[in-house]
Every structure is written in structure tokens, then in C-alpha cells.
Amino acid sequence: MLSLPIATLAVLAMTAAAKKCLNVTVPVDIAARTAVFDLPVPQSNADATAFVSNLTQQGRNFTDLVLTGYQNTAGKYQISTQYCVPSVNNVSHPTLQILTHGIGFDKTYWDNAYNNFNYSYVDVATDQYKYSTLSYDRLGIGNSSHGEPLNEIQSYLEVAALAKLTLMLRNGSFPGVPTAFRTITHVGHSFGSAQTYSLVNTYPNISDGIVLTGFSMNGSFIPYFEAGADFIQANLNQPFRFGNASFAVGDAILASVSTALNISTTSVAATNIINNYGLTDFVAGLPTRQRVPYVNGYLANSNANSNQYLFFEPGFFDPQLAFAGEATKQPVAVGELLTLGSAPMVNNYAGPVLVITGSSDLPFCGGDCFATGDPTLPSIPAAVAASFPRVRAEDFTAYIQPNTGHGLNFHYNQTGAYRVINDFLGSKGLAPS
Incomplete structure (x- = not known):
């Protein structure tokens, strides 16, 4: 165990899962352009309801209506992470998966302890496929630093934190982790997928492959989720x-x-x-x-x-x-809800992309991912391909997980989805060896 004032380290004794994990609270100095909204922070449940009513009203963009400009937000924040490796870690060329959770969760979305870790994505990725993983509480959530919920905790600043964690893991400066990873992939869920999407658009060379779970580029159904x-x-x-x-x-x-x-x-x-x-x-x-x-x-x-x-x-x-x-x-900050749609429609990234979404996903498919209204389009997530003009056709896959809602990890067939994710990464030469 390291004795460092800049990090809190704790080895986890995993009774149900065989993986080996380390809890690390990492300080990050980050800065981003954040939006300034002319809007009072909701102070009561009635205020929260009024906020969502405004946010979901059809025919207008509430974010644009209350946006007054932008500011630079900078500071030192604490990010709570869990780094895991296989129980038998005998690979010479490790690959790291950085896992970003969505709204309503923290990092335990990826390592769910329910029913003896039967729903743990991390268990499958580490001990079945030999990946290393880093899951973390997004900025503002869980045991990471909280902040002012309107004009500070927004998508822009959270992407900056994700970029900083990634670079630390690439250059070997991540506390308690002895490896400088040459191969790093990013896996997101929902809002975490949107942040992964924004990450590789801003830094096209930061990731060797991305997986966007619970995701599409169709935002017309997000008000269903918010309401x-x-x-x-x-x-x-x-x-x-x-x-x-x-x-x-x-x-x-x-x-x-x-x-x-x-x-x-x-x-x-x-x-x-x-x-x-x-x-x-x-x-x-x-x-x-x-x-x-x-x-x-x-x-x-x-x-x-x-x-x-x-x-x-x-x-x-x-x-x-x-x-x-x-x-x-876990909660969501109102600033996150206002910046959900901040990602550009066209992405600069050119590496492998997998989009995997449940067949009945609510916010990104309106409950039916096959109802495209276009006989030439097999699914709503398949349209994401158009947002990656630099990705070769053979490096893009859109997969619909059957009998599954928005919480991909919570259904009886979740291990089937886990296989799709890890087999896709392996097929692109990204598996550890």
C-alpha cells in the first residue's frame, strides 16, 4: 500500500469475486468551458418538478433558453476509482478498459454485488477475458467531489476528468497502478457513453477502441426518461x-x-x-x-x-x-441534465466503435430500437455509424441486445451482452496477450 497524501488506497478483500481490486481516490487538476445558466437552483420537490416540466416541454430547447454564456471552470477535484486486474494476471501486454457509468448510478454499476456478483461486468472482463478495468464515480457523484449542481457539475467538466484519468493511466502516473498502459479502451453506459463519445471527439487518439452501451444519437426520447x-x-x-x-x-x-x-x-x-x-x-x-x-x-x-x-x-x-x-x-445534477445534448453530431474519432443497446431501451429508442421508420435502417442505434465518418465500415458494429431495457447490466441475459462487448474488442486486436 502506498502512503501518499494525494491518494487514499485500500485493497479490497473480494469474497465473492476472484478479481483483485484497489480503491484509489485520485486528485485531478482539470479545467473546462462550462455553461452559465440564468436559472435558480431547485430548492424543493415542487421546484424539481417545475424544472423537469420546463426541460421536457416539446417544441423548444430549454437549455438554449436559459443559457447566458460560458465560463472557464478550473480546480482540483477528487475522483473515487476502483482498479481491478484478473486473479491470475499473467499477460505480457495488458489492455485497460475505462468504465464510465450513467445517470442514476456510481461505479458499482459495473461491479454490482447483488446475488453474489452475478451481474458484475468487471468479473467477466477481468477473470474471463483478462482485461484490467478502471471504474470511477463521475465528478459530482458518489464518493468523488461534489460541486455546485447548476453551473459547475456539467458534462464538459466531467469529460475533462475522464481525459485526465486516461492520460495518467497511459503515462504511468496513476497512484498505486504500476503499469503505463499502451492499450486503453473506453466503455460507457448512457450518459457515460455520451461522455465517452465526447472524449474521443475532443481527443481522437486517446482511446484504442470504444463501446457505447445504452446509446444512440436519437435524443427525441430523452424527455420520456426525464419525466x-x-x-x-x-x-x-x-x-x-x-x-x-x-x-x-x-x-x-x-x-x-x-x-x-x-x-x-x-x-x-x-x-x-x-x-x-x-x-x-x-x-x-x-x-x-x-x-x-x-x-x-x-x-x-x-x-x-x-x-x-x-x-x-x-x-x-x-x-x-x-x-x-x-x-x-445516485443523483444527477441539474447541470448534467441541461448539458446532456452537448455532444456534436459528427465525431473526429477513427478507431473501432461498438454500440450495444437493449431492444427496449427507453431514452435512446423510445422503448423499441427496431422502430426506425426507415426500412433501410435496421435499428435506431445503427444510425450512429453516420456520426463516425472516419471509422471504417468493418470497425463499426451496432448490436441490439434482446429482451433488455436501458439498464443493460440488470437483465437475466446480461452475460450475453458482456460477451458481445469483450469479443468485439478482441476481434479488433485489443485483447490482452
Whole structure:
């Protein structure tokens, strides 16, 4: 273990998974041009609803309406990461996958502990395909630095953080990692795919191959996602994880509701009531609180039902996983929602590209990725090829994962998707050897 003031290192004892992992909190000095919005930060749940109503109104671009200009945002931020290698790491030429999660998650999206890590992408990538992986909490999320949610935590600044992490791993300056990787690929999910897309457009030589999961270039269905989330203030939705509420206060709330309705505090009825009222900490059994509380302007989807609507294809997932998601979900900053569509339509990147999206993906396919309205276009994600004019036809693949919603990693057939991803990278000469 390194003793460094600039990083916190902790070896993880993985009981269920055989991979070897290291937790590293990395300081990054970054700067980016960020948007300045003339808009008050939502302070209540009613404000959050009004914000989403404006954001999703058809016939106008709310981001453009409230945009007043741009500013340079610079600073030193802490990024929480997990670096993993195979349990038997005997490769001479390692390849690293950098994994960027989407809205509603943190880095555990890629290494989900549910059902004995049965849904862990990292397990498959490391111990079956021998890749090294780096997953991280995006800037503003989880155990990474939080920031002002409107004019600071935006896509632009997060891409700068991703670029900095990538360059550190290429030049061997990443704390606790002894390897300077010559081959690096990037895998994203949803908003993380959009950031991966923006990364390689800005730095066309930074990645040897990219995988965009839960993604297309069609943004017309994103309002379905924004409205369906029923976004409310995260620190009110889960005051124990995301706010400053004490457990004594929580016990009093639960007791009060249960007494008024003459039901046991441990009953299913009590759990359903609390869930419906939005205090979804109780659904997860009052988990450990977030290290740093979230201020107003960080929003969360309302409950397990909205979580299901956003990410799951009915009939093809373990229902308990949707409730487990309430214990691990993460907020989104309003500045992120306003800069979702900041990526250019034409990309400078020329390397291998895989787009893999669930057949019933909500935000990028409107629930049906095959409903293109064009008999010459096999799927909505297939249209992404037009955004990569420098990519050779043989280096672009669009794959539709059957019986899957937006949360690619949460369905019964998720390991099939994992094989598609890693086999694609291997077919482009990017496998470790």
C-alpha cells in the first residue's frame, strides 16, 4: 500500500469475486468551458418538478433558453476509482478498459454485488477475458467531489476528468497502478457513453477502441426518461444516504406513519407507504449514509417503480434487483441534465466503435430500437455509424441486445451482452496477450 497524501488506497478483500481490486481516490487538476445558466437552483420537490416540466416541454430547447454564456471552470477535484486486474494476471501486454457509468448510478454499476456478483461486468472482463478495468464515480457523484449542481457539475467538466484519468493511466502516473498502459479502451453506459463519445471527439487518439452501451444519437426520447424518473430532491428522497437526517429522526417518522395507520413498522404495508411517500431509505433498510451530503439541485428518481420504468424490461429481470437499486442509486445534477445534448453530431474519432443497446431501451429508442421508420435502417442505434465518418465500415458494429431495457447490466441475459462487448474488442486486436 502506498502512503501518499494525494491518494487514499485500500485493497479490497473480494469474497465473492476472484478479481483483485484497489480503491484509489485520485486528485485531478482539470479545467473546462462550462455553461452559465440564468436559472435558480431547485430548492424543493415542487421546484424539481417545475424544472423537469420546463426541460421536457416539446417544441423548444430549454437549455438554449436559459443559457447566458460560458465560463472557464478550473480546480482540483477528487475522483473515487476502483482498479481491478484478473486473479491470475499473467499477460505480457495488458489492455485497460475505462468504465464510465450513467445517470442514476456510481461505479458499482459495473461491479454490482447483488446475488453474489452475478451481474458484475468487471468479473467477466477481468477473470474471463483478462482485461484490467478502471471504474470511477463521475465528478459530482458518489464518493468523488461534489460541486455546485447548476453551473459547475456539467458534462464538459466531467469529460475533462475522464481525459485526465486516461492520460495518467497511459503515462504511468496513476497512484498505486504500476503499469503505463499502451492499450486503453473506453466503455460507457448512457450518459457515460455520451461522455465517452465526447472524449474521443475532443481527443481522437486517446482511446484504442470504444463501446457505447445504452446509446444512440436519437435524443427525441430523452424527455420520456426525464419525466418518467419523477425527479425530486435527492436529500429529501433518501435523507439518510444523501442528506443530514439522523436515524433517530427516521425512526420517529416511521413510527408516526405506522401509528397513524395502525400497522407494524416492519410490515410490508409500512414499507410500501414509506416508498410511496418518497422516503426510500426505508425500502433499503436504512443503508450507510453518503460520505458527503448532496445539496439542493441534485435530483434522484422517486422510487423503485420509476427505477423499473427507466431501466428494466418487464419479465426479463429479477424484481428484487429493482429494489436493490434503491439502496445504491445516485443523483444527477441539474447541470448534467441541461448539458446532456452537448455532444456534436459528427465525431473526429477513427478507431473501432461498438454500440450495444437493449431492444427496449427507453431514452435512446423510445422503448423499441427496431422502430426506425426507415426500412433501410435496421435499428435506431445503427444510425450512429453516420456520426463516425472516419471509422471504417468493418470497425463499426451496432448490436441490439434482446429482451433488455436501458439498464443493460440488470437483465437475466446480461452475460450475453458482456460477451458481445469483450469479443468485439478482441476481434479488433485489443485483447490482452
